[in-house]
Amino acid sequence: MTTPPDLAGISPEALDRRTLLHPLTHVANYAAGNSPHRIVEAGSGVRVTDSRGRSVIDGFSGLYCVNVGYGRQELVDAMTEQARTLAFYHVFAGATHPPAIALGARLLGLAGPSMKRVFFGLSGSDANETQVKLSWYYNNIRGRPAKKKIIARRRAYHGSTVMSGSLTGIPLYHDGFDLPFGLVRHTTAPDPFWAPELDPAAFAQRCADDLDALIRAEGPDTVGAFIAEPMIGTGGIVPPPPGYWRAIQEVLRAHDVLLILDEVITGFGRVGAMFGKDLWGITPDLVTLAKGLTSGYAPLSAVLVGERVWDVLQAGAATHGIFGHGFTYSAHPISAAVALANLDLIEKEGLAENARTVGEYLRAGLTDRLGSHPLVGEIRGTGMLAAVEFVAPGPPRRHLPKTAQFSSRVAALCLEEGVLARPIPFGDIVGLAPPLVLTREDADLIVAMVGRAVDRAAAEL
Ligand SMILES: Cc1ncc(COP(=O)(O)O)c(C=O)c1O
Structure with missing residues (x-):
């Protein structure tokens, strides 16, 4: 046994309290046994x-x-079979493997013709890092190097890595971490509940007006992208007020600002449609997917790259060369095989x-x-x-x-x-x-x- 001698023989609870640094936990209370486990x-x-x-x-x-749901044998079988056949291979520099190919095609089929490519990662956070890099890269290729700010919403959750944590609009995820907010701005959260003086449609228009005013104040030439969940998730589970997405998309179009739609919670049936974009008539440039993609059975995320961005990436390769971004575990074969079996279940079982x-x-x-x-x-x-x-x-x-x-x-x-x-x-x-x-x-x-x-x-x- 390699357990340190002072930890040998203690209960699993005590061992956990003395070994793990848990996310979103009061570390001292937890270590002292004063918070639940x-x-x-x-x-x-x-x-x-x-x-x-x-x-x-x-x-x-x-x-x-x-x-x-838990314990689905179909997913267990898909994982086991893929681990036996090919537990790992990468997708760098033209290498690929059957589950990645099949899943890429499946996701583009589900997303509809406006989406042109899929980039795979491991988590919602890393997918949103990819989104930010893509939006910067896109505007560099277009010769607009100043168009880099990203506007997110207060109460948004986009992850807790350095950049995705900055996009997140929840102070708890910021405090004490010196996140690089230089290029990040936050705008109004579309929750009409605490503005009872306005009817929800008027509140939606106010959100769009606030976004428009923020873009104008910052300078449209400096704002590259707006990132949002189709409906507020972690920030309080709030469906968008009527007219919100129509008004927001008008503002983004007027200022040539990309729309990154974070469907990490809303994707794969959660909102009663395959994606939130289908339910609320949203036409994003980039889509973030994770969570329900594998139902959590294995880590996997996906960035869907829409036509506008893909066309620029493709044209820019002549001057920018190799797309220098990727992770060892991008499109991990076991995760991709699980995702395929998971999508089968979601579709077959309605x-x-x-x-x-x-x-x-x-x-x-x-x-x-x-x-x-x-x-x-x-x-x-x-x-x-x-x-x-x-x-x-x-x-x-x-x-x-x-x-x-x-x-x-x-x-x-x-x-x-x-x-x-x-x-x-x-x-x-x-x-x-x-x-x-x-x-x-x-x-x-x-x-x-x-x-x-x-x-x-x-x-x-
Ligand atoms: C909308 C949204 N985006 C991104 C993330 C981050 O995903 P992950 O925890 O896999 O990094 C989450 C996680 O809850 C989320 O709800």
Whole structure:
């Protein structure tokens, strides 16, 4: 055994607390044993089982990713077969392999004729790094070296690497890291809930006007790209207000600014359609995909390169030479094989449609159970995404006191009741994003569990 001698023989929990640097964790509290821990050992369908043998509904699909549910034999078989045949080969300098070829063609087929090439990475974060580099490269080739700023939105989540973390519009991911914000700007998040004085369509126009004003203030010749999720995800699960995407795309076109659409959460059926762009009539120049691409069974991301960018890249090769970007594990064969089997399941089982109908059913159930609760301000979502936003009893619309940490308490009680839900710290929001295979019976269970959790948390207030 290579375990350090002072760690030998301690419990798995204690070992974890003394060895891992966990993402998004209070490191000192965790190391001292003062913040919660959970060892998840197995998953099947929509449920996960922990080391104490307790099984709960995973109302968050891991991290919005296990779209086809846990324990799918088809994916296990695809991984095993690919590992046996060719566990690794790269795609540098013209090398390639069958799963990469098949997956590239499959993704372009799904995305439609405006997308011309696919670049593979491993995570949503690295895919968004690629997007930024592509937008810079594109404007360098076009002889516009100053057109480099990227505008993202407040409350956006685009990853936590150096550049993708800068694009992310959530201060928690910035604090203390000296991220290079020089070329990044943030604009209004399209959440009309806290602007009740405007109707949602007017609020959407205000978002577009804010973007237009920001581009003009910075100078259109300095703004290269706008990056956004089709709907707010990690920032609170908020569908775009009516007219938002039409108005935003008009502004981008007027200023010759690329649109990078981050479909890391929304892709592969999550919103009740294959992609958010199909649902909301968005025509991006570049698309970011990850998570549901493999349902989380293996790491893989993809950047779809649209015609406008591809044409410039192709023409620019004459002067710029080799496209000097890529990762050892770009288009990893095992991940690509898993993605192909995963797409088979999503299509064969009609999971986008199931997300649409069962997701709607879930939100209707939540609305029946909680819609008139004095602490519930809004129940919203799209496809298999739902959020309950809590407010102080009103009117007027007011936040609950921060000290109550109400959504965290609700999420903790949801887990006690038997469903994993996620507290979202923009106001008080609890989010749900169950696997797309969710049945109506399990949706009923989730509604009952969340309902009881809210009642219990409210009684404690
Ligand atoms: C919209 C969006 N983009 C990018 C990312 C980053 O993906 P990853 O965690 O795989 O780097 C996430 C992760 O949650 C996301 O939700």
